[in-house]
Amino acid sequence: MNAKNHDKRLHERQFVRTFFTSPTAVEGEEDSAKMIRSASGLRGMQAPDVWVPDNEDATAPSMRDEGAANIVEVVSENGDEFPGEIHPRVVWHRDSPETRHQGLKRMLSIADPEKGAVENLDGFVIPEVGGIDDWKKADEFITIVEHEHGLEEGSLAMSVIVESGAAELAMGDLREEMGKPTNNLERLFMLVDGEVDYTKDMRAITPTGNLPAWPELRHNTSRGASAAGLISVDGPYDDIRDVEGYRERMTANQAKGMLGIWSLTPGQVVEANRSGLPPESGRWLLDDGSQQVALESDGDTEVYTGDRLSLSEDGDGYTLTVGSDERNLDEDELSEELLDMVEYVPSMDDIVDSMEQFEEARDAGTGAIAMERAATIEIDDISVDVSNDRMWDEATYQASMTPVSLFQDVYEHRPDQHDELEELYSPNVVERATNVGN
Amino acid sequence: MNAKNHDKRLHERQFVRTFFTSPTAVEGEEDSAKMIRSASGLRGMQAPDVWVPDNEDATAPSMRDEGAANIVEVVSENGDEFPGEIHPRVVWHRDSPETRHQGLKRMLSIADPEKGAVENLDGFVIPEVGGIDDWKKADEFITIVEHEHGLEEGSLAMSVIVESGAAELAMGDLREEMGKPTNNLERLFMLVDGEVDYTKDMRAITPTGNLPAWPELRHNTSRGASAAGLISVDGPYDDIRDVEGYRERMTANQAKGMLGIWSLTPGQVVEANRSGLPPESGRWLLDDGSQQVALESDGDTEVYTGDRLSLSEDGDGYTLTVGSDERNLDEDELSEELLDMVEYVPSMDDIVDSMEQFEEARDAGTGAIAMERAATIEIDDISVDVSNDRMWDEATYQASMTPVSLFQDVYEHRPDQHDELEELYSPNVVERATNVGN
Amino acid sequence: MNAKNHDKRLHERQFVRTFFTSPTAVEGEEDSAKMIRSASGLRGMQAPDVWVPDNEDATAPSMRDEGAANIVEVVSENGDEFPGEIHPRVVWHRDSPETRHQGLKRMLSIADPEKGAVENLDGFVIPEVGGIDDWKKADEFITIVEHEHGLEEGSLAMSVIVESGAAELAMGDLREEMGKPTNNLERLFMLVDGEVDYTKDMRAITPTGNLPAWPELRHNTSRGASAAGLISVDGPYDDIRDVEGYRERMTANQAKGMLGIWSLTPGQVVEANRSGLPPESGRWLLDDGSQQVALESDGDTEVYTGDRLSLSEDGDGYTLTVGSDERNLDEDELSEELLDMVEYVPSMDDIVDSMEQFEEARDAGTGAIAMERAATIEIDDISVDVSNDRMWDEATYQASMTPVSLFQDVYEHRPDQHDELEELYSPNVVERATNVGN
Structure with a gap:
């Protein structure tokens, strides 16, 4: 058949x-x-x-x-x-x-x-x-x-x-x-x-x-x-x-x-x-107008270390300079602006986490839920909080499954790689990744 | 059939x-x-x-x-x-x-x-x-x-x-x-x-x-x-x-x-x-070597307001700087150089106009005509006239028809949009766009 | 058949x-x-x-x-x-x-x-x-x-x-x-x-x-x-x-x-x-991070004349600046770094030469040989030698044959172009290009 x-x-x-x-x-x-x-x-x-x-x-x-x-x-x-x-x-x-x-x-x-x-x-x-x-x-x-x-x-x-x-x-x-x-x-x-x-x-x-x-x-x-x-x-x-x-x-x-x-x-x-396997830890990328650069994690803060962007604060608000383009923004506008510039690369842990959350909501009868992703971004020693919601529905869930299915196929057929995978992701993440979606 | x-x-x-x-x-x-x-x-x-x-x-x-x-x-x-x-x-x-x-x-x-x-x-x-x-x-x-x-x-x-x-x-x-x-x-x-x-x-x-x-x-x-x-x-x-x-x-x-x-x-x-519908007014774009930027219309003049290009005049001619590249040019060379950098995005009015001109020429037995497009471009307060001819033949005419056919299809089947279309383009342009090519 | x-x-x-x-x-x-x-x-x-x-x-x-x-x-x-x-x-x-x-x-x-x-x-x-x-x-x-x-x-x-x-x-x-x-x-x-x-x-x-x-x-x-x-x-x-x-x-x-x-x-x-025909003389290209620029040959030296790269020497080693990115390198690292940035566009003579070398090695029973390509690159009056080996096997040889086959087809069917081709490449190169691979 x-x-x-x-x-x-x-x-x-x-x-x-x-x-x-x-x-x-x-x-x-x-x-x-x-x-x-x-x-x-x-x-x-x-x-x-x-x-x-x-x-x-x-x-x-x-x-x-x-x-x-x-x-x-x-x-x-x-x-x-x-x-x-x-x-x-x-x-x-x-x-x-x-x-x-x-x-x-x-x-x-x-x-x-x-x-x-x-x-x-x-x-x-x-x-x-x-x-x-x-x-x-x-x-x-x-x-x-x-x-x-x-x-x-x-x-x-x-x-x-x-x-x-x-x-x-x-x-x-x-x-x-x-x-x-x-x-x-x-x-x-x-x-x-x-x-x-x-x-x-x-x-x-x-x-x-x-x-x-x-x-x-x-x-x-x-x-x-x-x-x-x-x-x-x-x-x-x-x-x-x-x-x-x-x-x-x-x-x-x-x-x-x-x-x-x-x-x-x-x-x-x-x-x-x-x-093809998701990374062991997530990271934030920032598009500086000419390329995407990775932010450096410092505790809970993601630090921009390049030189195309600069940020300063004055009494009224903020001045964000991108290349030669200068913008005066209040706090909300600044947060919105940065939100448009950043993207998050989720870790295996993050992906499994989102999938588990969606499964739980679905089992409780909800078809779509908002997944929040928040960060504190630091540019020139000034910290800005950004946060966005992404709607997850069945289709998002299914599309997220591909790297996890890849992992599960590897885990099933390649026991010789179990040690390295557990060292990479931690045994807990490996176990959850093995079970999610089944 | x-x-x-x-x-x-x-x-x-x-x-x-x-x-x-x-x-x-x-x-x-x-x-x-x-x-x-x-x-x-x-x-x-x-x-x-x-x-x-x-x-x-x-x-x-x-x-x-x-x-x-x-x-x-x-x-x-x-x-x-x-x-x-x-x-x-x-x-x-x-x-x-x-x-x-x-x-x-x-x-x-x-x-x-x-x-x-x-x-x-x-x-x-x-x-x-x-x-x-x-x-x-x-x-x-x-x-x-x-x-x-x-x-x-x-x-x-x-x-x-x-x-x-x-x-x-x-x-x-x-x-x-x-x-x-x-x-x-x-x-x-x-x-x-x-x-x-x-x-x-x-x-x-x-x-x-x-x-x-x-x-x-x-x-x-x-x-x-x-x-x-x-x-x-x-x-x-x-x-x-x-x-x-x-x-x-x-x-x-x-x-x-x-x-x-x-x-x-x-x-x-x-x-x-x-x-997909042509814009209500045309505009000039200038390729500054890193991106296309729109020029700002000020009466009959199209003003460049970016900072990648600069232009100065001395006794002998002009100095045009693009990024870090400096060129000394006489008036004709400058006009030629700028002509290579600009492009025009025609309005609905422009498109209909060109099509009508071509139809008239074709009815008079001419297979191809030159359409002139001219502008005065201003950089650093210096004005430069540019002008080019584009040959229109039956194929150019036919290919230009696509956005007009789209408009005509909309106009025929969506009377509820007539008011908005007339407000956008003016009743005169709408009428000509409805008739051209038929 | x-x-x-x-x-x-x-x-x-x-x-x-x-x-x-x-x-x-x-x-x-x-x-x-x-x-x-x-x-x-x-x-x-x-x-x-x-x-x-x-x-x-x-x-x-x-x-x-x-x-x-x-x-x-x-x-x-x-x-x-x-x-x-x-x-x-x-x-x-x-x-x-x-x-x-x-x-x-x-x-x-x-x-x-x-x-x-x-x-x-x-x-x-x-x-x-x-x-x-x-x-x-x-x-x-x-x-x-x-x-x-x-x-x-x-x-x-x-x-x-x-x-x-x-x-x-x-x-x-x-x-x-x-x-x-x-x-x-x-x-x-x-x-x-x-x-x-x-x-x-x-x-x-x-x-x-x-x-x-x-x-x-x-x-x-x-x-x-x-x-x-x-x-x-x-x-x-x-x-x-x-x-x-x-x-x-x-x-x-x-x-x-x-x-x-x-x-x-x-x-x-x-x-x-x-x-489609290979150029009469080879040249080196350097990728400066924003575009590929041609180096200028000065005798045996290939000179960089742009302004995105700069190079200086101090007691300890070299400082290479690409755009706003500065790197301190020793001599080997510098050579390695430049090697990653340059590429060679071979002439007809170079291509025929490599093919002849490969044919000779193949006839002697060797399936793959290393072709060396070396240059002295000059940036800000400092000279750096770079050199790399590319392995040639039968597949490399065959793929290199396309422009030569094109040349041979032209040479066979277009006797009216013989003079111009010989003037372009020299009679010797033309003769070798006509015979290689047959």
């Missing part, structure tokens, strides 16, 4: 924060499986939700047979203990029957039950797909692998790398195609953007050679995932040193509903495992 | 500026219909183009049977006099057959001719639709309502709230589906974005809990409306105090071809009824 | 930089064909990749029969020598059977082999198309023209102007439709945006009457071209004086994969023929 409702996600994980790739065979090392052996030992925040032994681009073509054997060896040894899901990437190309046949043979080999890896395998990642008929070819091959090896039909998930205009368009057809009796596309799990090859396929040029941001592609991937009950994941962020840039990209992705991202290093995995 | 041309809009109104929702039954009031009774009395600029007695989210689930009865009572009493169209919203959900059945029963009840409301009803609003097959289910139910009650097939319009990725995709299929003999989807009227539930469906997260701007959704809704001859309407703007923000959102929407917007209060209705 | 692979472009030209329109008949001139006669004489950088004698909007309706005759006359006389392709635009409209019939008759007449123009004609441009079925009608008419005149089926290319929401949606269907036995849509060549009429069709309004930027339309056109093996071209840029604005638009388009643009004058043709 589930299969009839593509808005529901069909797989065990409802969310994937991190998609971590490792080369399956490295030339010139004593142990060519070194990288995946090491990756298979990751635990806690360093371990991704989805680990991808990458037998495509990250592994040299000449090393891919050895890479396939390495996957089998490492996954059968260590896969049982690995805390995330395991989805190897095999070769595929919409324009090359040879490559597709290679992909079939590698999947047959990796999933062979006699070799012992398949029980720890969750699915395969198929790169370079084209239109929907090309997706069906990959699905058919996985069906053949399942039959050949006596596995249940649909038990191996299929995820794709969206790295062509044709694949971007295909995401609009999934919902219609997934129910058809001639395929097992219900096995689809993740839609993963691959911006480097997409840029090549779209023939885009930038002066510096940097990748375009492709906002429409990311929207369409997120929408395709939403319409077909799948999970959307953004592509790699190459500049590994640039942690701030990686965080900004994830914040932008989250506003599109794309909650997962590729990670190239365990350091990026830590960042990405944390990024 | 009209049905063969989906680029033509099939309903009486070609434009909808305002979509105003009211709760149909409020608990704890002596008269539970108080809100819709009051809304039904709105007239003039406070009255929306489309009024939506909302028997879904705005009405508590336990009050919805009473709400349906209230709709019947108020619409049969006051609907005849109401100046806009009336489209109640009933319950619906792509994932719930129970809710859909509820929706059918409520529509059957509200549209029962014996109860007297249906003659004042223009259609129904269906929320939470999914893929195109789900839209067809709603259409089929309305067909059944029409047959059951002896109404002409297609006489009740259907509008939908687009609040899922699946519904966003469905808008791409409308044009193909609307002609089929097995449905009456030609009854479709408005495509209305619902960003709160859409955000939930897309699983988007923002740090502050604010809604993402969803530019791609709004584009796709406007495009879907364009391709299928429908009308696109943006969702609610929650921060009712923030009039400036509401206006900015409407300006952004209009640049996407989305000329309608949800209104939550009569105050928002007034703003939104005015927003 | 090619027809089975829509990712491959089927026409001779893989790239079109410039789409130049000329009125086919001008009233009141002694020679009504004056404009196209003059355009047919363009050579070198002034000559477009595609020349469009425009028998639609640029020619008055009353002059179009004469315009069709002029096309025949000028193309049969001068077409042989013309260095670009020739694709006349004829009338068409999705809503008007009369206009479509007119389009058929004009194509029949222009392509009549007895008149001698058809051997120099590469195809036709069809404006105002609607949904995919409307595209098929145009395709069918061209098939009839081919049969009527004994031309090979598919020998005349078809390009469309995308200027309606319906046509925008149709671009998503091309890939599926192009293979069908009932049409010859494989003849499709260019997808050209027409923003003026699109704005009208979408009913968009802007305060100043300027055109919206329509980023989603341009993305969807580029994607449609990518998925169906076609070429995407942006619409006209009306403000002919504004060279800077035209360049910015092209840079933005290129980042979307839209490498062609409409040109209204030979001056715009020169700009657009140059824009």
Whole structure:
């Protein structure tokens, strides 16, 4: 029955924060499986939700047979203990029957039950797909692998790398195609953007050679995932040193509903495992007319430390200067003015708190309640109290649920992260966040 | 024959500026219909183009049977006099057959001719639709309502709230589906974005809990409306105090071809009824390098009052300073430079004037004419004359027609707004605007 | 077999930089064909990749029969020598059977082999198309023209102007439709945006009457071209004086994969023929926090000449001031900080150089190499060395290939531009750019 409702996600994980790739065979090392052996030992925040032994681009073509054997060896040894899901990437190309046949043979080999890896395998990642008929070819091959090896039909998930205009368009057809009796596309799990090859396929040029941001592609991937009950994941962020840039990209992705991202290093995995979860403490932001700056908490007071705003008091009232714009205001006007400039970023505790309050009111028969948010803001040693009410109704409550659902999915499926989550949020907040909304 | 041309809009109104929702039954009031009774009395600029007695989210689930009865009572009493169209919203959900059945029963009840409301009803609003097959289910139910009650097939319009990725995709299929003999989807009227539930469906997260701007959704809704001859309407703007923000959102929407917007209060209705119409007087904008500022008209002179630009004259010529960038210019260069910085926002009078000039030239056999726009700009007490020509051809003329067509549609269908429009524009401008282009 | 692979472009030209329109008949001139006669004489950088004698909007309706005759006359006389392709635009409209019939008759007449123009004609441009079925009608008419005149089926290319929401949606269907036995849509060549009429069709309004930027339309056109093996071209840029604005638009388009643009004058043709090609010399950009500014090369040093940054040295280290933000840094930190602020725009020579280096490494069995980019940056007379490594793998190499492929396509098909290209880049760079990657 589930299969009839593509808005529901069909797989065990409802969310994937991190998609971590490792080369399956490295030339010139004593142990060519070194990288995946090491990756298979990751635990806690360093371990991704989805680990991808990458037998495509990250592994040299000449090393891919050895890479396939390495996957089998490492996954059968260590896969049982690995805390995330395991989805190897095999070769595929919409324009090359040879490559597709290679992909079939590698999947047959990796999933062979006699070799012992398949029980720890969750699915395969198929790169370079084209239109929907090309997706069906990959699905058919996985069906053949399942039959050949006596596995249940649909038990191996299929995820794709969206790295062509044709694949971007295909995401609009999934919902219609997934129910058809001639395929097992219900096995689809993740839609993963691959911006480097997409840029090549779209023939885009930038002066510096940097990748375009492709906002429409990311929207369409997120929408395709939403319409077909799948999970959307953004592509790699190459500049590994640039942690701030990686965080900004994830914040932008989250506003599109794309909650997962590729990670190239365990350091990026830590960042990405944390990024979608609400912060441990709330903070106030102030828009100074040119940018949003964070206020510094000093006890109950939020202190502005920038130099674009200044505030002074005289007998009659206040003078607030923003850049070169000076305004004379009385106390109420000043409070109102500042209220328009500030915003609050709620903590996990705050979110759970608001949800609990709403649940209580709803159970008592009230459909909407006002949530107050107040602060004392200090500018140039002058304190101003601001306060606003936000109406919460069922829709607000439901929309607030997304980061909490993400947390609950993580908490359920990643016991190896329990300690770190409790250290981050406190055991009490973790417990309440686990229970709210259920 | 009209049905063969989906680029033509099939309903009486070609434009909808305002979509105003009211709760149909409020608990704890002596008269539970108080809100819709009051809304039904709105007239003039406070009255929306489309009024939506909302028997879904705005009405508590336990009050919805009473709400349906209230709709019947108020619409049969006051609907005849109401100046806009009336489209109640009933319950619906792509994932719930129970809710859909509820929706059918409520529509059957509200549209029962014996109860007297249906003659004042223009259609129904269906929320939470999914893929195109789900839209067809709603259409089929309305067909059944029409047959059951002896109404002409297609006489009740259907509008939908687009609040899922699946519904966003469905808008791409409308044009193909609307002609089929097995449905009456030609009854479709408005495509209305619902960003709160859409955000939930897309699983988007923002740090502050604010809604993402969803530019791609709004584009796709406007495009879907364009391709299928429908009308696109943006969702609610929650921060009712923030009039400036509401206006900015409407300006952004209009640049996407989305000329309608949800209104939550009569105050928002007034703003939104005015927003798409050209202003009563034109004005000059100057881009100072960091933002566009309005010049202040002082007789025939447009005065710059900001502090980013300064201008001085010496024996040889002029020194224009923009921020920290200083340029020495002769009189012609100065005029040229300022011309690049300014733009004119034409008034209704200006637009009609240009269109009349073009029509006259065209009737005389000229395909393109130059429209001159000149001004004297004053910076630091120095006056500079600027002037430019813009070529008008048939395409410019046609594109200028959109705000005038909007005005004409309003003028034809909203006699209750004639006084306010004549007061705003003067009777002479109103008369010319009514006649131009016909 | 090619027809089975829509990712491959089927026409001779893989790239079109410039789409130049000329009125086919001008009233009141002694020679009504004056404009196209003059355009047919363009050579070198002034000559477009595609020349469009425009028998639609640029020619008055009353002059179009004469315009069709002029096309025949000028193309049969001068077409042989013309260095670009020739694709006349004829009338068409999705809503008007009369206009479509007119389009058929004009194509029949222009392509009549007895008149001698058809051997120099590469195809036709069809404006105002609607949904995919409307595209098929145009395709069918061209098939009839081919049969009527004994031309090979598919020998005349078809390009469309995308200027309606319906046509925008149709671009998503091309890939599926192009293979069908009932049409010859494989003849499709260019997808050209027409923003003026699109704005009208979408009913968009802007305060100043300027055109919206329509980023989603341009993305969807580029994607449609990518998925169906076609070429995407942006619409006209009306403000002919504004060279800077035209360049910015092209840079933005290129980042979307839209490498062609409409040109209204030979001056715009020169700009657009140059824009997608890498520059003759590289340059460093520095992001000063408010904008990117170009550094000035002085020998081996790149000098910052703006006033937002200042740098001073004291006994302990350095003080870098950016706007009002002051940072004390040691030498390494300073170098790191500046490295984050600068970016390099590589020249054609640089790109070819990197590609050659990568090819050499690859041939020696190395899959990825570090490319170093170093500079000495001077701020307030203090010099700082910065250097970074970028990893190049096969994907980086492939993505870098796009501007080089564009160059190679130009070099192969436009011998009339060889002199100018060799003067621009030097014969040595031209030769290496011609050979790299093959």
